[in-house]
Amino acid sequence: MLSCQKHLFSLPPGLHYLNCGFMSPLPLRVEEAGIAGIRKKRIPCDIFPGDFLAGLENVRDRFAGLVGAADSQRIALIPSVSYGLASVARNLEIAGSQNLIILARQFPSNVYAWRRLAATTGAELRTIAPPEQGADRAQQWNERLLEAIDGDTAVVALAQVHWTDGTLFDLARVGERCREVGAAFVIDGTQSVGALPVDVRRIEPDALICAGYKWLMGPYSLGVAYYGPRFENGVPLEETWLSRVGSDDFPRLIDYQDEYRPGVVRYEPGEISNFALVPMLGAALELIAGWGVESIEEYCRSLTDLLVAESTKAGFGAEAAEWRSGHLVGLRMPQGVDPTALQSELAGRKISVSVRGDVLRVSPHVYNDEEDIMALASALREVVESVVTP
Numbered sequence: 494m495l496s497c498q499k500h501l502f503s504l505p506p507g508l509h510y511l512n513c514g515f516m517s518p519l520p521l522r523v524e525e526a527g528i529a530g531i532r533k534k535r536i537p538c539d540i541f542p543g544d545f546l547a548g549l550e551n552v553r554d555r556f557a558g559l560v561g562a563a564d565s566q567r568i569a570l571i572p573s574v575s576y577g578l579a580s581v582a583r584n585l586e587i588a589g590s591q592n593l594i595i596l597a598r599q600f601p602s603n604v605y606a607w608r609r610l611a612a613t614t615g616a617e618l619r620t621i622a623p624p625e626q627g628a629d630r631a632q633q634w635n636e637r638l639l640e641a642i643d644g645d646t647a648v649v650a651l652a653q654v655h656w657t658d659g660t661l662f663d664l665a666r667v668g669e670r671c672r673e674v675g676a677a678f679v680i681d682g683t684q685s686v687g688a689l690p691v692d693v694r695r696i697e698p699d700a701l702i703c704a705g706y707k708w709l710m711g712p713y714s715l716g717v718a719y720y721g722p723r724f725e726n727g728v729p730l731e732e733t734w735l736s737r738v739g740s741d742d743f744p745r746l747i748d749y750q751d752e753y754r755p756g757v758v759r760y761e762p763g764e765i766s767n768f769a770l771v772p773m774l775g776a777a778l779e780l781i782a783g784w785g786v787e788s789i790e791e792y793c794r795s796l797t798d799l800l801v802a803e804s805t806k807a808g809f810g811a812e813a814a815e816w817r818s819g820h821l822v823g824l825r826m827p828q829g830v831d832p833t834a835l836q837s838e839l840a841g842r843k844i845s846v847s848v849r850g851d852v853l854r855v856s857p858h859v860y861n862d863e864e865d866i867m868a869l870a871s872a873l874r875e876v877v878e879s880v881v882t883p
């Protein structure tokens with residue numbers, strides 16, 4: 494098992510940062526890569542055509558390794574999840590008689606794209622909700638999802654882990670069902686990739702889209718996407734010069750090329766070669782590969798299992814262990830607790846967590862240890878009575 498890696502970050506002593514689901518703190522190594530990148534522009538003649546591509550290739554290779562893609566040409570860098578999903582939505586042909594499937598309370602970036610598509614095509618947008626409660630809530634939610642997919646389903650867009658409370662979805666089964674009916678299978682991996690193993694060869698998604706600033710430990714404004722064969726010859730949102738064959742031959746850029754470079758590079762936006770952000774994400778992916786995703790998951794799970802056991806004593810609840818992720822867990826409140834008041838009480842004790850919907854979302858990483866968990870558990874016990882609304 495990994496040991497605590499706090500020495501690789503610059504979190505101040507006394508802060509219990511349990512909020513990687515909001516954003517990861519910046520690892521020192523990633524910060525250094527960013528500073529070196531900013532400094533590069535001090536002397537522009539030290540920036541060469543190859544520099545526009547090398548950092549991108551490094552990120553593509555590393556992300557391909559992380560998600561099990563056989564070929565890094567399937568990987569594109571993106572500025573945001575909404576951008577990555579807009580490329581997907583643009584390249585799907587949907588008839589008014591079809592349906593699009595999402596889960597209840599998904600992150601908005603993975604909702605608005607489908608609302609727009611439903612509005613413009615007349616297709617039905619099906620939102621699959623869980624049962625209100627019950628010990629088998631997550632299992633039933635998964636079953637409802639599978640039952641909703643039918644011969645008219647054009648796309649199923651969801652996440653591996655629900656961003657509010659860590660409920661797990663069985664991607665292998667959903668992928669299988671999508672292939673049976675010919676639906677596009679689209680995954681938002683933002684709250685799982687980097688902390689939970691995912692293998693695109695096994696689950697065969699058509700797209701896997703990730704923001705880079707949470708579990709990938711990168712900077713804000715740079716994410717990564719895997720696009721499967723369905724999107725091989727699609728139309729990008731922007732017609733960039735860097736995505737064309739021969740684009741590193743600067744003197745010949747006006748020999749315009751209609752042909753894109755191989756793979757899915759066409760889905761990258763203009764000026765993607767940000768000399769600070771790209772090396773930062775490369776350094777972050779290297780760090781994650783060094784720890785190993787399985788080890789990160791195991792480490793985080795040991796912390797969240799302890800939290801669930803301890804917080805139960807104060808009347809909080811959580812999804813059953815086999816249906817909740819190890820790195821992100823939503824604690825359900827005891828009756829009458831005001832979540833926002835609870836969060837601000839915790840913030841006053843230097844404990845950072847999030848409220849998402851009606852749960853307290855706790856999302857540790859390798860910079861946390863049992864002391865952080867015990868600080869949160871005892872704070873919950875101490876303050877819970879004071880934040881009950883009459």
Ligand SMILES: Cc1ncc(COP(=O)(O)O)c(C=O)c1O
Binds near residue numbers: 515574600603652
């Ligand atoms: C599940 C999920 N997807 C996507 C995002 C970010 O989306 P975008 O990059 O479009 O801002 C977040 C941010 O919290 C998220 O939790």
